Amino acid sequence: MDHSKFNVLGKATQRKDSVAKVTGSERYSIDIQLPRMIYGRILSSPYAHARIKGVDVQDAEAMGAVCITFDDIPHVRYNERIITIPSVLHKDHFILADKVRRMAEAVAAVAAETEALAEKAVRAIKVEYEPLPVLIDPFQAMQSGAEPIYDTILWGEEEIQVENNIACSRQVEEGDVDQAFAEADVIVEGTFKTPKIYHAQMEPKSVVCRPESDGGLTIWPTTQSIHNVRILLGEIFNIPLSKVNVKRVPIGGTFGSSIQMNSVIPICAALALKARRPVKLTLTREEDMHDHTRYGTWIALKLAAKKDGTLLGAKMELVADIGAHNIQPYSFLGVCVGWLVSLYKLPNVRYRGTAVYTNKAPSCAMQGFGNPQVTFAAETLMDELAEKLGTDSLELRLKNYIGLGDTFWGQGPLVRSIVQSDGVPELLRQGAEIIDWENRPKPGSQSGRFRRGVGLARGFHTSSAGAPQPGDVIDFSGAMVKVNQDGSVDVITALMDHGGGTLDALAKIAAEALCVPLEKVNLAPAETRSTVYDCVTHATRGVYAGGGAVLKAAEGVRQELLETAAHYLNVMPDALTLKLDKQQSQGVVYAPSIPEKRMTISEIATRCWTESWKTIATVESYRPVNCPPAYVTVFVEVEVDTWTGEVRTKRAAMGSDCGTVINPDMAVGQLEGGLSKGMGYALCECNQWEPDGQIASRGYWVDAKTPAIGETPYVQDIHSYFADSYEPSGPFGAKGIGEAATNPVAAAYANAVYNAINIRFYELPITPEVILKAVEEKGQSK
């Protein structure tokens, strides 16, 4: 769209935190130092599944360490992720293990004067374990007679039995699926397997907790939601929320891994309360790699279509390996069918999702929350369907995609809205031109060592989990905007910025709404006691929902500015308007018909102050009543080396419909980052587990298989572009981008590899070794 009418939106602007970040002066949780602070360490279980027969902390205490064991903590079961409403929340987790269910689970913890003493003390704790059979395969875990990982868990407030290690399941049926498949001319199907990969966020999980003299707590955590951390700590430790203050601290990347309250936070709180001193607790990288992963899935998908390419329906069975704890697989199972039916028009759908406990790292949200997994399956099958029908897969996608005017429920069955902005045709056409889609190789047409392939996949993510009705997902934001005495503006929000520049977008939205230069908008430090609730930065909602809240508050401020100026100027408020005076470099309220009736925002604010009247400020909550899809299409060109099995990225065209682009530089960065992370998921990353439940990499980067800069496609080979699009329900027409950028990438790579060597892969990652073996089996190695 035309950005010229905006003052700051659509223009590349420097991030407000950029100098602090590049000079190293930004202070993350791990940098927080408090007077009298001591250091915590956790005792990690050396078994993946074991009963704890006894814990002896005598020697550790003799060294002067403060120790906590299961006996010292509140015996409250909780779910560390509280995005779902309480009545459908599964709770299986205590602060410290009642029984060990995964490798490196915290059994006890210590705090001591120095890190070295804490380490020494934690090693002095004696634990007697009774090892139990370890379950690392979800299908074995589901078999009758398999060792139960849990006996009971809580479902809301009700205690329920866990049968066959199944944590929860969900079924959805819409339309007449049997008839759709009976009427189908073509059916395509496949069983897809995706790995549990590590988030590989740069910052190790850390927290500082300070006990207060009133019995409360102040917390500096790594988190995506300060308010949810506060609510959980209040509930677990039975402290009024007014006495629990959680500070917003910059995050060194999360990729979803801090969507839940991190495991270290309540442990550190318990240590601080017992020690009566501030405590810092940081996970080592090895501990962190055992602490969380993406959901591993098995997806059996069938698509039914007519001869003309019209999709009729789908059947999907999904099994999720959730690891040792329930971090809301119930909502994961719900959104997974949402991703499918919101990608293409599938009026008839039958779905069963099953979430299974194993003795592995707990699965939690990671960039897309099931969307990359489902899109890998769906977009592979769309390619196969096009081939079966003898049609261009791009045209098949255009014919069936969910677009303008269609019902959309990406975030699950209860989160429905209508698509109001749709750049998909533009994204597909433009990307096809950039990558020369028409002239891509024919599968099976190449021989020789190096083979070129072009792949396409499209996808989306929801901007927030908003909907007209409340539903079972909590989603709303809040913001406060106030005008300072000199006319500068403070934006105060509990929203977290994971590093992508979300808070900068909010500052730009406030600057645009109030006609104030961006440098006069300040992002105020935030903490729970002085901000209104914001649920969590996830679901690609930061700009759309968090920005929506800031816009709503800014509009209130704008109205008050007009009314206040009207009072001083003796002009009707409705006769006044606000504009940016570029010469004065500030906002001006004026009456277009009476030019001398004008006041700068600074003049208004100064008078309000010196005449002892008021601060112009507004606080608002904002519930998005829509959930617009942020569309992305990915075209990627690869070269497969049939001698080594290596896949090189030659070129990529990353197209995004994120509505109004707030900051083009950072939006391009999101697309490049999405490609990079998706490429790792497609081609290299895989956590493997030993039969005893140990991660094969033992938590070391060297074998963690996360791609590094050497694998990342060159920036000059990535062509990023944006659809001309405006989302009516978004702030200044904006919607999200982050997770959308990575969701289709793995599918695009799989399709590109197929195009190059004529072999389909249904399991990620598609490693050199896997490719080489497949090429050999097909007898095409020479």
Add this chain to the structure above:
Amino acid sequence: MPEFDLLMPQTLPEALEMLGDRAPDLTPLAGGTNVIVYMREDRHRYKMLMDLTRLNELHGVRREDGHLVLGSATTIAELLTDPLIAEHGALLRQAAAVFASPLVRNRATVGGNLVDASPAADTAPPLLVMNAEVELASQKGVRRVPMDEFMVGVNETLRQPEELLVSIRWPLPATRSAGGFSKIGLRKGAVCSVVSAAVMVEKDEDGLCQSARIALGAVATRPIRAYAAEEILVGQPLKPQIIDLAGQLSAETVKPIDDIRGSADYRRRMVEVLVRRLLSRAAQEIVPRE
């Protein structure tokens, strides 16, 4: 990390005396990129460590009697900037460039890499094909051991507890020779080798292969030479057919294992690819007779 005593000798004789008195309870510590990891994960308990970083005798690169002599405490990062290494140890420089990560390269030493004796030690294949020897010093004197004998198994060498690896030496490469090092990892940077290979070939005046040496890492209990493949090259023109055969014979020599980084089968196949690629490149690099 468990507690330990740290000795900090200032000279080589002092260090050898400490070793002589306290071995085998005293373990030499150079960059610590292996030892510290082993300690943290409780794989080894060390009673006493001896810091080698202050011993000037273990630093520096020099030419001596037609050989290049490299102090064992030379870091991997130093290999990348030393002009003598650039001239007479190009293969070692190639290995250094892809050795672990820049942070590790700043700490890790060549001597430490060899004494740790990982089958995947990246400095070993280049030193094997350059016919290097290691010098081991003790209070009793100095002895030289050929590279191909020094490493005997996983984390096992011929170094006696009272000995210190002080230097590594190899004959300056001949004029009509060329070689290379290459490795395959799970990614390009910050990785252990899944397979590594080094080759060195020398042509005679007629352009025939006068000598060939091939070394392979991460495919046996120690870095090994592929003697059978080397032999068939000697006296032959380095043409694709014979290079292919050398690749195949190299693959037959190895005894790899399946692990997190790759299967035995994949490793065997990559040996063939790497040897073929390195030999072809080396054969082209040697300037033919005018």
